Amino acid sequence: MNRLSPATPTALARPLAALRLLTGALFTPARSTEPLLAHAPRRWQRVAPFAVTLVFATTLLPVTATVLSQVYGLGGGWAGALAISQAAPLVLAVTRPLQAWWIIFASDVIGGILLQSVAGVAAGRPWPWTPMVIVGYLVLMICLGLRESRRTLLAVWLATGFAGAFFAVIAQPGGDGDGGNHVLLTVLSGAFLLVTAALRERGDAQRRLAEQETISEGERARRTLLEERTRIARELHDVVAHHMSMITVQADSAPFRIEGLPPSAQEEFATIAASARESLTEMRRLLAVLRSDGADAERAPQPGLDRVQQLVEATVRAGVPAELSLPAGLGPVPPAVDLSAYRIVQEALANVVRHAAGARTRVSVLAQDGWLTVLIVNGPAAGRSSLWESAGTGHGLVGMRERVRLTGGTLDTGPLPDGGFRVAARLPLTARKDVP
Structure with a gap:
């Protein structure tokens, strides 16, 4: 009886964990629901995503319905429903691109199945992705690349590839329904996601760099201000210390310079001298803290x-x-x-x-x-x-x-x-x- 080696569970656990992460990414949209380019400096740049997606949606909707009904022979109800579900969510992609992807991706897959099973696809006609599906899907990839994380973009691309592989399996080689574009959407969507994600990350890096430079300038200005205040404090110490020293000397020598001072006056002068010496001690202690960076004490008198x-x-x-x-x-x-x-x-x-x-x-x-x-x-x-x-x-x-x-x-x-x-x-x- 064969037994699984101890390494087998570990070897299976890693792919399963990766699959869970990618699947979870498809259900975890970006936290921000701000419109794309919401922080652009010019108003026309902020309005551009809405205008572009609205133009594509209003153009693709009637074209899709017409092509599906007249070229592919799909019933009018199915053609209208697919046209709305494949084109209208493009406007939603400006603020919630992952939610819009779910709607459009599901309708694209359903549309490919319907074209083969219900309408039947004539040889040479694009299938499973019609030209309108490819155009709308690439617009959606741009919106996704500008908003979602790398993991989500990878999961979207893999899902697109799996859908193409599914249609490649169910297609009849050489027969009806083999339009030969199963891989086309996978390749194009990967390229669009890669380019737009790179542009977004480059913009984010430039924005963070600008913010860091602004913070550095502010820190440099504050440091300059503190250094200058410290220098002023040092200089003021030397100025004030000179006068305090003079007060101490005059108070100590007053009983010897002035004859006939009463004991109370002598005691008062002694108190003044003691207070002056105490103040000098405190100032020197403060100066030692201010000069803790190793700066040499200035021995010469301060200039004027x-x-x-x-x-x-x-x-x-x-x-x-x-x-x-x-x-x-x-x-x-x-x-x-x-x-x-x-x-x-x-x-x-x-x-x-x-x-x-x-x-x-x-x-x-x-x-x-x-x-x-x-x-x-x-x-x-x-x-x-x-x-x-x-x-x-x-x-x-x-x-x-x-x-x-x-x-x-x-x-x-x-x-x-x-x-x-x-x-x-x-x-x-x-x-x-x-x-x-």
Whole structure:
């Protein structure tokens, strides 16, 4: 008595599992029921699927009924029913192509059986697929390829091939009903499904790439903003730490510099000094977190407007004709405003060197009515961009806006009619209560 080897069940299980998957795919349409090309940029593109399928349906319906009744000799009732079921569902295919395929495929198979068993097919006439069936079925393949998954498309193609094989078996070789197009629809439908599926996947890939690029641009902008805020926080630490150190020294030395201080005043000065030292400790702890990326601590004092002349001279050495208008009697400038004004000039000049090499540039600084105005204007580029880079933040207008917002000022930037560019910053010289 022969026994099946242990490998036999496994060998049968895999084809059966694949068959179940393909069969399930035929009953699992795509979740989306949006019309084909619903997200196309132009309105005519969104309307095109409806217009095309409607034209094919209205054309094929009367032609099919006429050909089936007059050429193939099928009864008028059968001819009309087949014409409607083979042509009308094409309009449904715009939103639900798999459901439309079931209707059209079933009617095509029934039509092939009827043509042989009821009407009888004369030799030389296309069978089992009439020319109208082939045209409508290929239109349906386009709709399927633009919507359904690969597994569903493979299942549809195999079902089409099985139907052609079935008719090839029941046909009488050399006799009536052998029109010789059993394989034609299988080959054409496979080609149409392959091409349309490839076009759809290419479009999906391009759309995902565009979305990813948009996300990357947003992430890059947020990262630039955070980096600039971190840099500003570092610089402000150095500015504030200097004043806190001065408070500590003055509070500690007050009992020795001022004679006759009562014990309560000395205790108050000691409390002020302790609070200042505690604040410095907290600021250094915060700075350590901000510099956790390995950036070296800046030991030199933070620059201000007194070093703008050096920036202009460095810009001139880089090949950009620049001039500075800086009044001698500006008066006291808050440290944060002083540093921000310097950084704005630094970044603006760096942008001129990078993007408008050779452009004549003018830097103006003016203090009036409690506001410090910093204006950088450059003309159109007069040559190729230079490889020279300044010590700017490299974050351009993002950093400028953050610094201006920090001090409670305003920033106005934009191109000029002659092709140049203008950067105008207005910073308050006194503390503002509405500044966060």
